[in-house]
Amino acid sequence: MSAEPLKRKTDIGPPNYQQFLPPIIQENYGQWKYHEILKPGVLVHVSHSGAKLYSVRAATPRLMSIETIRLFADLADEFCGGYLRFTSRNNVEFLVTDETRIDPLIARLRAEGYPVGGTGRSITNIVHTQGWVHCHSAATDASGVVKNVMDELFPHFEAMDLPAKLRIAFACCLNMCGAVHCSDIAILGVHRKPPKINHDALPKTCEIPTTLASCPTGAVRTASVNGKQSVEVIDEQCMYCGNCFTVCPSMSIINAENDGLSIWVGGKVSDARHPPMFSKLAIPFLPNNPPHWPEVVSAVRNIVDVYASHARKFERMGEWIERIGWPNFFKLTGIEFTKFHIDDFTHAGETFARSAQIRQVPA
Amino acid sequence: MTELKHQTPLIDELEKGPWPSFVKEIKKSAKSAAVQDLLGVLERSYEEKRGHWKHGGIVGVHGYGGGVIGRYTDLADEFPGVAEFHTMRINQPSGWFYTSKALRTLSDIWEKHGSGLTNMHGSTGDIVFLGTTTPELEPTFKDLTDAGFDLGGSGSDMRTPSCCCGPARCEWACYDTLNFVYDMTQTYQDELHRPAFPYKFKIKAAGCANDCVAAIARADMSVIGTWRDNIQIDQPAVKEYAESGKLDLQKDVCDRCPTKCMSWNGKALSIDNSNCVKCMHCINAMPKALSPGKDRGATILIGAKAPIIGGALLSSVFVPFIKVEPPYDDFKELIAAIWDLWAENGKNRERVGEFIQRIGLGNFLEQIGLEPIPEMISHPRANPYIFYEA
Amino acid sequence: MEDLSVEKVAETMYGMVKDYHGKKNLKATDLTKAMIEQFGEACDKQKCKEAIRVIIDDGRCTYSYVGGSYIVLNPDYHPAS
Numbered sequence: 001m002s003a004e005p006l007k008r009k010t011d012i013g014p015p016n017y018q019q020f021l022p023p024i025i026q027e028n029y030g031q032w033k034y035h036e037i038l039k040p041g042v043l044v045h046v047s048h049s050g051a052k053l054y055s056v057r058a059a060t061p062r063l064m065s066i067e068t069i070r071l072f073a074d075l076a077d078e079f080c081g082g083y084l085r086f087t088s089r090n091n092v093e094f095l096v097t098d099e100t101r102i103d104p105l106i107a108r109l110r111a112e113g114y115p116v117g118g119t120g121r122s123i124t125n126i127v128h129t130q131g132w133v134h135c136h137s138a139a140t141d142a143s144g145v146v147k148n149v150m151d152e153l154f155p156h157f158e159a160m161d162l163p164a165k166l167r168i169a170f171a172c173c174l175n176m177c178g179a180v181h182c183s184d185i186a187i188l189g190v191h192r193k194p195p196k197i198n199h200d201a202l203p204k205t206c207e208i209p210t211t212l213a214s215c216p217t218g219a220v221r222t223a224s225v226n227g228k229q230s231v232e233v234i235d236e237q238c239m240y241c242g243n244c245f246t247v248c249p250s251m252s253i254i255n256a257e258n259d260g261l262s263i264w265v266g267g268k269v270s271d272a273r274h275p276p277m278f279s280k281l282a283i284p285f286l287p288n289n290p291p292h293w294p295e296v297v298s299a300v301r302n303i304v305d306v307y308a309s310h311a312r313k314f315e316r317m318g319e320w321i322e323r324i325g326w327p328n329f330f331k332l333t334g335i336e337f338t339k340f341h342i343d344d345f346t347h348a349g350e351t352f353a354r355s356a357q358i359r360q361v362p363a
Numbered sequence: 364m365t366e367l368k369h370q371t372p373l374i375d376e377l378e379k380g381p382w383p384s385f386v387k388e389i390k391k392s393a394k395s396a397a398v399q400d401l402l403g404v405l406e407r408s409y410e411e412k413r414g415h416w417k418h419g420g421i422v423g424v425h426g427y428g429g430g431v432i433g434r435y436t437d438l439a440d441e442f443p444g445v446a447e448f449h450t451m452r453i454n455q456p457s458g459w460f461y462t463s464k465a466l467r468t469l470s471d472i473w474e475k476h477g478s479g480l481t482n483m484h485g486s487t488g489d490i491v492f493l494g495t496t497t498p499e500l501e502p503t504f505k506d507l508t509d510a511g512f513d514l515g516g517s518g519s520d521m522r523t524p525s526c527c528c529g530p531a532r533c534e535w536a537c538y539d540t541l542n543f544v545y546d547m548t549q550t551y552q553d554e555l556h557r558p559a560f561p562y563k564f565k566i567k568a569a570g571c572a573n574d575c576v577a578a579i580a581r582a583d584m585s586v587i588g589t590w591r592d593n594i595q596i597d598q599p600a601v602k603e604y605a606e607s608g609k610l611d612l613q614k615d616v617c618d619r620c621p622t623k624c625m626s627w628n629g630k631a632l633s634i635d636n637s638n639c640v641k642c643m644h645c646i647n648a649m650p651k652a653l654s655p656g657k658d659r660g661a662t663i664l665i666g667a668k669a670p671i672i673g674g675a676l677l678s679s680v681f682v683p684f685i686k687v688e689p690p691y692d693d694f695k696e697l698i699a700a701i702w703d704l705w706a707e708n709g710k711n712r713e714r715v716g717e718f719i720q721r722i723g724l725g726n727f728l729e730q731i732g733l734e735p736i737p738e739m740i741s742h743p744r745a746n747p748y749i750f751y752e753a
Numbered sequence: 754m755e756d757l758s759v760e761k762v763a764e765t766m767y768g769m770v771k772d773y774h775g776k777k778n779l780k781a782t783d784l785t786k787a788m789i790e791q792f793g794e795a796c797d798k799q800k801c802k803e804a805i806r807v808i809i810d811d812g813r814c815t816y817s818y819v820g821g822s823y824i825v826l827n828p829d830y831h832p833a834s
Contacts, residue, residue: 009508010426011552017457017541020465021531030530030539034651045532053532061383063493065391066470066479073463073470082463085528086483088576095532114383129486132408133385133401134434134450134493136418141408143385144377151380176669178486182580182677207778210711210820216672243671247712247820249418256413269580271572271587272644273619276579276677290409291376314619314648346674420819421828426809428816518822519780557809558822559781559802703798706782712821 022083024053024097040160041116042102054096056105058114059125059150059157062090063133063143071112079105089125089167091118115157121164123156123304128170129177131189136249137242138172139189139259140288145296146170149187152297153304163311163320166304167268174241184317185300186264186279191240193258194233195251199225206231206248214247261286261296265303265329266318277318280326282333284340299335306333325359365393369403373410392479397494400444401478404436422449422497424504428558430514431500447496448478452489452515453507454548454555457541458528459484468510476503487565488525488576489515513552519712520558521551526568527575535646536570537588537659538687544568546691551698560702561709561718571655572643578667578678583715584698585664585678586687592656593636594645600652601632616645660686663697666716676716679724683738700731757795762788762804767813770826778823781805 021029028047035045043055060068072092076084080096087093092114096102106116118124126149129135131142149168156162169183173191180186211231212220219237223230231251233244242253263286267279282303286295303317310332311320321329330337343351367390377386389405392398404415419433432450439446453469469490473479478494485491490512495503504514515523524547527533529540547566548555554564567578570588578585604610605627612627624638625645632652634645646653663685664678685693701715704727709718719727728735737743766784773779785801805824808814815827 008425008505010513011556012508012511012513013549013552014454014456014513014545015465015511017460017531017545020456020460020462025531030536032530032532032534034534034654036650045534055532059383060483061385061388062482063385063388064481064483065388066473066481067391068388069466069470069481069483073466076463084461084463084466085532086459086461088459088488088525088527090483092483113387115381127486130482132405132414132416133389134416134448135414136416136434138414138416141405144374144409147377147380147382147385150382154381157382174670176671176675181669181675182577205819207820209777213711214672214820216674241671246418246671249819254413256411259412269574269577271574271579271640271642272647273621273642276574278675278677288412290412291373313615314644418819421815421817421825423816423818425812426806428809428818428822432818518816518818520822553802557781557805558816558818559785559805561780561782562821707786709782711780 020083022053022081022095022097024051025095027051028053037120037160040122040158041106041119043119052097052099054099054102056094056096056102056109056116057087057091057118058094058109058116059118060086060090060092060114061143061147062125062128075105075108075112079108087125089118089127091125115154117158120160121162122158122160123150123153123162123166123168125157126150126168126170127178127180129172131172135172137175137245137253139191139242139254140172140261141290142170142172142189144290145187145261145293148291148293148297149300152301156304162308164314164316166307166317168300174243175246180264181278182267182269182276183279184265184267185303186267187296187300188262188264189259190262190285191242191253191255191259192285193240193253193255194219194235194238195242195245195253196255197231197233198250198252199228199230202230202248202250203228205250211244211248211251214243216241216243220244256288260288261293263296263299263303266321268316268318273314274316274319274322279318281341282329282335284338302335303333327359365390367393367402368399369406371402371406374402374406389480395444395478397444397448397478397496398480400436400442401448401480401494403442404438404445407438416448419449422447422500424500424514427514427556429517429520429556432517434494445494448494449497449500451477451492451495451500451503452485452487452517452523453492454513454515454523455484455488455490455525457526457544457548458531459488460528460531469512472503472506472510476506487515487522489523514556516555516563518558519560519562520556520564521554521560522563522565523555524548524566524568525576527570529568529570533570534650535573535588535643535655537590537655538568538570538586538661540568540570540586540588542689543586543687543691543694546689547694550695554702560706562712562714564702564715572641573647579664580667580677581669582667582678583665584701585667586661586694587664588655588659588661588687589641589684590656590659591684592658594634594639594656595654596632596634597652598631601649602630604649604652605629610648616648619644619648660684663694665701666714666719668714668716672712673717673720676714676720678716680739681733683736697731704730757792757800759800759803759807762792762796762800763807765791766801766804766824767808770808770814770824774826778817778825780821780823784824
């Protein structure tokens, strides 16, 4: 420590949000009467006072340079008094009060490469994780897969042409830093081989009791290797979650030949109509195929297309599947059903069909 | 444009296409030596189909146990610019509202001390500064606090709370999510910065059951707006929707109601409010005609989490209805009771939801002094293995 | 008993972290439970919280966060002699 320590402020918390609210919000806080979607990406909120606030929603790639943040700041100054916000799905929203500024702003955003859309019955931005850009346990890249999938589904971002909103989420491993487990379509990176243990480094880098406790299936146990305390993995019990690796850096779960992706469908978080649901397994494994991941892109595309042409108005993915039944989901999408689709963890039995109510197929 | 140090033909492919390109973003910050090498590492990952990062576990700012995540490449010899490439989480303002000035301040700080790459925002809600070195952590922190920002949570602490845009820009907000989150964040600064729990604890505040922040899926304490009285109906506006041809009142509204508590006779919509479960569907379908009641508050649900370790959980009902008003004492008492019990009895890395499953919801309620009520369950137990305490 | 000081708790905690160094990582909750067991009613959670703040703020200990958060010896701690 230096002789004259820096004068430190701590525990001040975030700045008070009130200083960032535009005057129209300060004046109409809690007084909004209704809203409408004027066109894809543009909302108007109307206050009991008659005041109107227009929100122009543009996509961001989530991983953003400060040069882009400065661009957004400049656009906010030019078009809406410097006020903007971000959404829970990594979109940016410009808070406009002058209706005539909406179209010029949209044109500028498009020209800069940040398209406007993602409202209502559309596919909005994919919430996702860090992937190969920054994460130790990633089974795949997040930004790259998301970029390819959104390039493919882009027309659904700019148009509101689906039965209901369709939320896609991406996580690069089972840690799921994001609400992947409750999304209409979830793309999840998976490992498929047990961790490789570095027995020389393990005693120095890992605490053994914590490492044992980290395993959901009790597959990690103590072992003495070359006279040193270490651990071993019971391969048959390992389901490759990588949690031991997070706790113990000497148990690498990364395996380039076998890592890949899985696809899950039918989850939701909102309570509208049907209570929240978990996403369920549709495709257990697809290969990592950078830079374009064509297998993943076409699998997602297929599920979206089948949903779009079969679901009824307002039906989310999970509600549609519940109505038609899982056998029909697999039939319509042409996705193969395998033993991996059948749960075998703690409460597996609850997922078995315990009823003779079956949509029988005529001979 | 800055000249690039590494050839990156694979990731360059992802500069094409209509969706905003993260590769372009990375290149926009290529004047940073770290970012030059980040491009190199990423290209290598695309070639080899594997990541090249190691997780560290001790770097941070002095006195805090959260907010910084140590990160190192395993190819430091080849890519020394990212030998250290730590993440900093900065506590976002409620509802992610900013002025251009605030964004420029953050950008200037990160240009001075780090890579210039960010996430707006991370999954928990923080502003994420992506990539700096250990010696830059303390100076970044100083500039941030001088500008009125502070670090967010990580590790076994209270994570940065987050909320939807609430009454700032939504007519459905049943309570002031922004103020609630600001108050909670300020009240629990110590718990946010100095990890003292078995594992993480997240609070998320959603203004209504549409749950734009995924509170029910992701937060240990999910606070979801609701109301107790009648849905407000503007009958002429209902008629307008019916006549517009855009909505079939019977099919799209009444038949989609989960409790079938609404009926439409061609002239007026009637609602049996005693059977309404506040799901928001009809209000979503007709925002000009229907709105939540006037006696508004929230439902408190507890225990959501992602799969690691014991399997994914959704939050479940603890308090069916509570008024949400400053100074939020009822919430603070409940939080204190939960933290006390969990801190004392929870295992390392056991989330509250898992802890409740282990000891039993009935026992948990008894310990924190809440009465069991039928709103908390989807149905009573079907198995007769009851631990009577006769 | 009444006059158990935060400094005394901090000193005891620091001793415990040193004893366990390389054997078991301790969490804030482990230290708190151990102190309350050792000092009985004279000690409480609030005092433990303050004591943890003392050993972290003066640089003797620091937080580690591989697989959960722990209080460990600070490798950069070099007390002025």
